Amino acid sequence: MKQILIMTLILSLVLATVALAEPKLPDTKDAVIQNPVLLVITGTLDENSPTWDRGYNNVDAPDLSCNFPLLDSLDGQYYDVFCVTGTDDNPVEIIVDAAATTVGDTHMELYCDPFDPMNPLEQAVFSDDDDGEGLMSAFTLEDGLVLSGGDYWLVLTTFSSGDMGDFVLNTSDNVIICGGVAVENQTWSHLKSIYR
Numbered sequence: 001m002k003q004i005l006i007m008t009l010i011l012s013l014v015l016a017t018v019a020l021a022e023p024k025l026p027d028t029k030d031a032v033i034q035n036p037v038l039l040v041i042t043g044t045l046d047e048n049s050p051t052w053d054r055g056y057n058n059v060d061a062p063d064l065s066c067n068f069p070l071l072d073s074l075d076g077q078y079y080d081v082f083c084v085t086g087t088d089d090n091p092v093e094i095i096v097d098a099a100a101t102t103v104g105d106t107h108m109e110l111y112c113d114p115f116d117p118m119n120p121l122e123q124a125v126f127s128d129d130d131d132g133e134g135l136m137s138a139f140t141l142e143d144g145l146v147l148s149g150g151d152y153w154l155v156l157t158t159f160s161s162g163d164m165g166d167f168v169l170n171t172s173d174n175v176i177i178c179g180g181v182a183v184e185n186q187t188w189s190h191l192k193s194i195y196r
């Protein structure tokens with residue numbers, strides 16, 4: 001009887017460990033941007049960045065009703081967040097520029113407004129780990145993500161906690177910063193000061 005109890009305990013611990021671990025799927029996609037780039041978003045993740053407990057789900061189907069099924073994952077990643085919206089009813093592209101990014105393994109989420117980093121599994125529209133070049137993240141044309149319905153919050157974060165570096169996101173020409181700010185010849189810090 002005692003042996004059965006110990007075996008049950010061990011099995012429970014193994015199952016709990018499995019449930020907490022996010023699977024790293026084989027990297028079968030290496031998307032690069034197809035449409036002209038209008039908006040370039042840059043940033044840095046380091047010890048000055050906020051942290052959150054990001055979710056994940058490798059389903060390639062955005063949910064514009066804000067119920068994308070994010071699952072609990074590893075905790076404590078640095079993140080940055082940007083308000084974006086779409087200018088037409090065509091799918092958008094938001095793709096990490098692998099050549100210009102020094103973060104080793106990016107993760108990207110999109111949320112409806114409001115976005116609450118303390119409740120990272122709520123309000124989600126989409127998520128991606130590795131659909132860009134190598135381990136970079138990408139929302140691709142094939143994903144069918146249309147952002148004409150209002151303001152959304154784009155989160156750029158890392159796969160693991162402690163990862164740092166610079167990142168560059170290219171977006172197709174139908175993505176703008178919330179409020180319709182003209183982006184040409186603007187620095188990102190200036191744009192942030194407008195909507196924050």
Ligand SMILES: [Ca+2]
Pocket residue numbers: 105106107128129130135136137159
């Ligand atoms: Ca990744």
Ligand SMILES: [Ca+2]
Pocket residue numbers: 027028029030031130131132133134135136
């Ligand atoms: Ca990839």
